[in-house]
Amino acid sequence: MTAMTYSEFDPQSFTNIQTGCYQLILKLDQTISLEIGALCRLTLKPGIYLYTGRHRKSLLARISRHLKKEKSVYWHIDYFTVHPAIKAENVIIFPETDAECKINLDFHHLFNTRFLYRGLGSGDCKNKCVAHMQFIQNLSDKDINIWLATQAVFKPVFFSVNYSKLKEIHA
Numbered sequence: 001m002t003a004m005t006y007s008e009f010d011p012q013s014f015t016n017i018q019t020g021c022y023q024l025i026l027k028l029d030q031t032i033s034l035e036i037g038a039l040c041r042l043t044l045k046p047g048i049y050l051y052t053g054r055h056r057k058s059l060l061a062r063i064s065r066h067l068k069k070e071k072s073v074y075w076h077i078d079y080f081t082v083h084p085a086i087k088a089e090n091v092i093i094f095p096e097t098d099a100e101c102k103i104n105l106d107f108h109h110l111f112n113t114r115f116l117y118r119g120l121g122s123g124d125c126k127n128k129c130v131a132h133m134q135f136i137q138n139l140s141d142k143d144i145n146i147w148l149a150t151q152a153v154f155k156p157v158f159f160s161v162n163y164s165k166l167k168e169i170h171a
Helices: 059-067 076-081 100-111 141-150
Strands: 020-028 032-036 040-044 047-055 086-095 133-136 157-162 165-168
Touching: 020 059, 020 076, 020 100, 032 076, 047 059, 047 076, 047 100, 059 076, 059 086, 076 086, 076 133, 086 141, 100 133, 100 141
Parallel strands: none
Antiparallel strands: 020 047, 020 086, 032 040, 047 133, 086 157, 157 165
8 A cells, every 4th residue: 555644754753753643544354243341342344443542652652552462451442453353454643743633533524434432432532522433434545645635734654554563655
């Protein structure tokens, strides 16, 4: 997959990024039932699941944790990322911003996604977002490029997930 990346991206300075928002793009190829702790039980259809989050201390460590299959389940997103049928495909990082809710809602409005369940992934959201976990049937390379272009003010960086490591994809 090829996708746009902020043109002034400097891989050497990237490791210095401590804060920001991120989106995990997860893919599911079969229908499954997933229990999200005490919150709910969901039947998930094949398609793309997108989670929007933020971290204020060590962003890359948080993302790396999300990408691990073996871990203690703590956050709502963990129930998705530990499930063997759900594959993390891509990560978009929005460095040095805390606009998690705006990014989440912009994606929802642009692609007319469906929020999965009230409060899913947004338990600590001060803006009372419906959820920070969304479903979209399909998300093409073109869609991702459109998305990144609409969010250029946040200087997004797009990565492909490969063996639980972030790998930059250049346009």
